[in-house]
Amino acid sequence: MESNVLMKVENVNKIYEMGEVKVAAVKEIDLELYQGEFVVILGPSGSGKSTLLNILGGMDLPTQGKVFMEGQEITDYNDRKLTNYRREKIGFVFQFYNLMANLTARENVELATEICKNALNIDEVLEAIGLGERKEHFPAQMSGGEQQRVAIARAVAKNPALLLCDEPTGALDFETGIKILSLLKKINQDYNKTVVIITHNMPIGEMADRVIKMRSGEIIEVKVNDNPIHPEGIEW
């Protein structure tokens, strides 16, 4: 395995069986994710993006195929190892921020890092993410964009190998969405974190080092952007 390959997906298929009906959610996926790259997985609703993200994040297992993280086969892991994998290696950011309403921003981040071995300094991460002034506030006292920042701080503070973001701007207005994308780019650069965003929003692909297009469960195109644009230049 090449030294800069972070994850490798080999011939992955996922078939959901609902009684007599079988749905092939992803089909024959081969993919490598490189250390430090910014990847956008683009595809319409139902194209298999979430299924692939769940498999990368150790939340679901493929029906067939292998997935490796840093050379270790995660598709071989038992439940305990998979739980550790999700804890230590993956930071998740979702469309809806899923913050604990009764905890402050800082406490939300702290809760997530308590079970991690290599967590970063919480206050430094909150500062870097622009929440230094708001860290004692509760989610209900924050805008959607600020809550998403807390969710990103929570994912980054775990110091994961990979940040997986599922429609991170989906619940935000355009301007706030661009700020969140700029923040994800900054984290990618400042912390040298590999970031994967899944979205149906095509212009977001312009900021990626690589764009992976999916349709009907398959990868139909992989495009390398030699000159990814800064998120501030994206419009939709």
Ligand SMILES: Nc1ncnc2c1ncn2[C@@H]1O[C@H](COP(=O)(O)OP(=O)(O)OP(=O)(O)O)[C@@H](O)[C@H]1O
């Ligand atoms: N748990 C499940 N049981 C049965 N079918 C499923 C399940 N999860 C997903 N599917 C099906 O697999 C296919 C791919 O779904 P998936 O959610 O991965 O697509 P997606 O690109 O993420 O879509 P969206 O953008 O709407 O979230 C769809 O046909 C979907 O109906």
